[in-house]
Amino acid sequence: MLRNFTFLCLLALTLFCGGCLRDHLTPEQPEGWRTLAPLPSPNPLFMVNLKGSLYVGVQDEKLPNLLTKLWQYDFATNSWKAKKDFTGKLTMGLSYFTVGEKLYLGLAQTGGHDLTSTFGVEEYSKTFYEYDPGTDNWKTVDSPPNTAGSGPQIGTGAISFNLQNGGLVLWGTYRTQNSMATFMNEEGGLYNASTGWNRVNITILGSPAFPDIPSNPTEFNLIKYKVMRKNGFGFALNDQVYIGGGDTYRTSMFDPFYGYDELRNNVLSHELYEYTTTKSPDGTSLVVKKIIHTPADYNLTGAHQAFSINNSSYIITSDGQLIRFTPNTNLWEKFATASPLIVGSALNDKAYFINKDNQLVEYISN
Numbered sequence: 001m002l003r004n005f006t007f008l009c010l011l012a013l014t015l016f017c018g019g020c021l022r023d024h025l026t027p028e029q030p031e032g033w034r035t036l037a038p039l040p041s042p043n044p045l046f047m048v049n050l051k052g053s054l055y056v057g058v059q060d061e062k063l064p065n066l067l068t069k070l071w072q073y074d075f076a077t078n079s080w081k082a083k084k085d086f087t088g089k090l091t092m093g094l095s096y097f098t099v100g101e102k103l104y105l106g107l108a109q110t111g112g113h114d115l116t117s118t119f120g121v122e123e124y125s126k127t128f129y130e131y132d133p134g135t136d137n138w139k140t141v142d143s144p145p146n147t148a149g150s151g152p153q154i155g156t157g158a159i160s161f162n163l164q165n166g167g168l169v170l171w172g173t174y175r176t177q178n179s180m181a182t183f184m185n186e187e188g189g190l191y192n193a194s195t196g197w198n199r200v201n202i203t204i205l206g207s208p209a210f211p212d213i214p215s216n217p218t219e220f221n222l223i224k225y226k227v228m229r230k231n232g233f234g235f236a237l238n239d240q241v242y243i244g245g246g247d248t249y250r251t252s253m254f255d256p257f258y259g260y261d262e263l264r265n266n267v268l269s270h271e272l273y274e275y276t277t278t279k280s281p282d283g284t285s286l287v288v289k290k291i292i293h294t295p296a297d298y299n300l301t302g303a304h305q306a307f308s309i310n311n312s313s314y315i316i317t318s319d320g321q322l323i324r325f326t327p328n329t330n331l332w333e334k335f336a337t338a339s340p341l342i343v344g345s346a347l348n349d350k351a352y353f354i355n356k357d358n359q360l361v362e363y364i365s366n
Helices: 002-023 217-227 261-270
Strands: 032-038 044-050 053-059 067-074 079-082 095-099 102-106 109-113 122-124 128-132 137-141 159-163 166-170 188-192 196-203 233-237 240-244 271-280 283-293 305-309 312-316 322-326 331-335 341-347 350-355 359-364
Touching: 044 095, 044 102, 044 350, 053 341, 095 188, 159 233, 166 196, 188 283, 217 261, 233 305, 233 312, 240 283, 261 271, 305 341, 305 350, 312 341
Parallel strands: 044 341, 095 159, 196 283
Antiparallel strands: 032 359, 044 053, 053 067, 067 079, 095 102, 095 166, 102 128, 109 122, 128 137, 159 166, 166 188, 188 196, 233 240, 240 271, 271 283, 305 312, 312 322, 322 331, 341 350, 350 359
8 A cells, every 4th residue: 555655646746847848947847848828829930029028920711821919928927918010011031130129020912912013913012111119119120221123112021020120121023013033132231220211232153152253154144143142041140141942043934053953952052151141231141151061961941030049050951950050160950849830939038929719938058
């Protein structure tokens, strides 16, 4: 009888401690995961850190990819608070960043068609929006400089992230009113709350990574378009910029990788580009410094979410897996996650994610 009682006590203690280790981080467990409150609405589009809180923008449940709701996580009560709904129209290819404790987003398709277009092309939003958590209000702000002639600014699928106390958007694709062709912007813009938008110039050919400029048009385009990405990820660490993932530019009329499928797959899977940044009166310049190659069993294709904590970056792959990359040591690490991750952000040296089960999870690194 005593033996059975002792066994039951040990079993209860084991189950109790196991639950504690899963849900709470202790001094004996300095690195690990914790599950927090589930997000009330499904289909998150982004997560950002604003004024020490986590904010998540989600899609309309009936209209996929259309941003409608914004939620704030309350750490004190482990619950979510609904914030003012987004009333604009932004769907595919949304760009976003934070500047001066405010959220900025735009550069996407609206979900409709341009009625003034000869070919009825998709409509692009030329409006940029600002959200102020202090007043819980949205307003429109100036759009980026027009790098596409008479077409939209920057375009959909631009890469966006924070840089130098500002918000950076690069590349993006667009179509003009009188053409069926899809084009890619070759520049970008940097937004600062006090000075507004400034142009960003990007040097690929003739850079330290690609010092020679090929005279052969095919080789020229292969180098240029393997660096330029749409729907990719970017992050800044120690005054350096890193960009990768996403997809290369190609249309039914032009594919720089036609006949070079193996090269394209290798570029998307394993190449990450490091840039140096310089400021000038004319704007900001990015110059490709070097090519960083992932280990063979890593795949960055389609990845479009990344953020930094201390000296490392966290990258969410297209299938929801998590990668940590530390540039100083060129260390690549994979994490096993219970459910695929969708969006993520850093806050107070911790990583936070919304997974496929709509659960908020916290990760603390040592």
